[in-house]
Amino acid sequence: QVQLIESGGGLVQAGGSLRLSCAASGRTASIYTMAWFRQAPEKEREFVSALRWSGDNPYYADSVKGRFTISKDNAKNTVYLQMNNLKSEDTANYYCAGKSGPFFYTSPVQYTYWGQGTQVTVSS
Numbered sequence: 001q002v003q004l005i006e007s008g009g010g011l012v013q014a015g016g017s018l019r020l021s022c023a024a025s026g027r028t029a030s031i032y033t034m035a036w037f038r039q040a041p042e043k044e045r046e047f048v049s050a051l052r053w054s055g056d057n058p059y060y061a062d063s064v065k066g067r068f069t070i071s072k073d074n075a076k077n078t079v080y081l082q083m084n085n086l087k088s089e090d091t092a093n094y095y096c097a098g099k100s101g102p103f104f105y106t107s108p109v110q111y112t113y114w115g116q117g118t119q120v121t122v123s124s
Contacts, residue, residue, distance in 0.1 A: 002026045002113040004096045009118030012086055016122070020081040022096030022115060031098040034079045036070065037108055038092035038120075045095070047106035049081060059104040064090075088124040093117040 008020040024031060035050035049070040051058035058070045069082040079096065097111035105111070 002028060002031060002098060004098060004113055004115035006094065006096045006115040006118040009094060009120045011121045011123065014086060014088055014122055014124045016086050017082070017084045018086065018120060020083070020094055020096075020118060020120075022079045022081075024077040024079070024098065024113075028077050030100055031113065032101055033099050033104065034072070035097045035099075035104075035111060036079075036081045037095045037097055037111075038090075039095065039117075040092040043092075045108045046092075047108070048094070050104045051079070052102055054102075061106070083120070086120075086122045088122050091120060091122045093119050 003025045005023050012018050033050055033052050036048040037045050038048050039045040047061050048064055049058060049060045049068055051070050067085045072079045095117045096115040098113040099111045
């Protein structure tokens with residue numbers, strides 16, 4: 001069993017920054033790829049970014065490229081999402097997800113493990 005716990009969400013003004021964390025525990029050896037998704041009210045869950053524990057090139061959605069940075073700390077089994085220059089359209093519940101295998105799928109159905117989510121609200 002794998003547990004993913006997100007933290008770091010909150011309320012921020014447009015143009016501000018937040019850093020989200022996702023701590024993995026349990027059978028973490030079964031996870032090869034970690035990702036962040038987000039879901040705004042009445043919208044589908046949307047891919048944000050992904051990286052492999054091996055640490056090669058991460059992958060970003062076009063909507064966040066250049067503003068968000070995904071990173072990891074293998075020793076802490078933790079993945080981060082640094083979000084800069086936040087916009088009102090970034091307001092959503094942000095979820096951490098994990099899967100076995102190296103492919104950067106953008107569909108949430110490809111991910112096995114999920115956190116409970118952390119709310120990010122950007123005020124304009």
